[in-house]
Amino acid sequence: MPFRYLVAWGLLLLMAPAVADQPRLSDEALADQVDRLVGRLESDESLVRDGAQQELLELAGDTWQSGDRLLAALPHPDPAMPVALREAVAGLRSKISKHIADTALKASRVSLDLFKTPLADVFKQIEQQTGNRLLDYREQFGQDAQPRPITLTVKDKPFWEAMDAVLDQGELGVYAYAGESALAVVNREPDDGPRRGAACYAGPLRFEATQVVASRSLRKPNQRSLDVKVEIAWEPRLEPIAISQQMSDVEARSEGGVALSLLRPEQEINLETQQGTQSVEVSLPLVLPERKTEKIASLKGKVNVLAPGRRATFRFEGLDAIKQPAEQQQGGVSVTLNRMVQNGVIWELHMRLKVSGAGDALASHRGWVFQNPSHLENAKGEVIEHAGFETTMQTQDEVGLAYLFELEDGPKDLTWVYETPASIVEFPVEWELGGIELP
Missing domain, CATH: 2.60.40 (Immunoglobulin-like)
Structure with missing residues (x-):
């Protein structure tokens, strides 16, 4: 084997720790690793380039959320890039985008081997396997919350199919409006039919x-x-x-x-x-x-x-010192704090949210923007919730809002905290x- 290929293999071995075995990287660490691997895409050695591409694809992980994080950290093809690098980056972005779409379509899988298992333990097993939170809401409804031991065997079934089997055996139903990112379970009404056989499961x-x-x-x-x-x-x-x-x-x-x-x-x-x-x-x-x-x-x-996709948190500190519009960007999302306007004890915080390539996410569906968390924090970390908001502008890819805060002492020493999806x-x-x- 020629010496240059031995060197290339040595480089691959040095940079070959299994991505799957690594803990989840912070956004900063992920960006650093992506930068290093993108740099190797310009190597004269094909084995080094191929190894870098493979490692970048492995960083996409097993979920569409992890793929979305990687896509945000990966540079866009730039005319200033060498042609080979630009084509490699474009190809990677295409593969990762397909990975995101493919994994988003997949259902979580569940395997259970239960014998008179308490409902709380059943929920815990399902949560650990799928990441889906489950809540026993029977007490909130004033219902009989006696233990419902479950005896059931499920092998590698989609989440909803497994969940319906558990609910049918426990004579339980679903309350879909708990106000949390969780599935709330209640006692079934006497005339409710079985859930299995009544539904179809698609992703x-x-x-x-x-x-x-x-x-x-x-x-x-x-x-x-x-x-x-x-x-x-x-x-x-x-x-x-x-x-x-x-x-x-x-x-x-x-x-x-x-x-x-x-x-x-x-x-x-x-x-x-x-x-x-x-x-x-x-x-x-x-x-x-x-x-x-x-x-x-x-x-x-x-x-x-x-x-x-992944969520991003924006923090604008020292509101009283901000005299010009201040902009922060994460991934394909930019948030601009335009100004603070006083109206008696009410202060209006005017902001804009812009989403690159938003498509229908903003053109036809803006309700999610109004649900984004937005609050102020004082120097002690205490939260000041807004008293409402008004829409100030709307375009194809941008929305402007004015959040209303009751501030007797004004915005001194306050920080505005805003959370939004960084991609759709x-x-x-x-x-x-x-x-x-x-x-």
């Missing part, structure tokens, strides 16, 4: 038809509709911003395979999620079929999900339900 989402409403106008016989309500639930770890369903992507068929017509095939249904909720409901309008049609044998579609990920999820009985 991190669960789809279930919950209601069918038939309507016919007696004055206008041709005006007849069939609304199918479908609940879309998500794994708590996902925290989507919005879910949209193009009616042109919906297809319904009867038991005989006859296509059921869509009432408004051109419609796009946009659903913005509320922080602390775990599901939304979409109503799909179909044309009411003939009376001989007893069931929808197949109802399928494709939703697009907008979900936040969009991915499609295909789903299909069947056996929906018609009224």
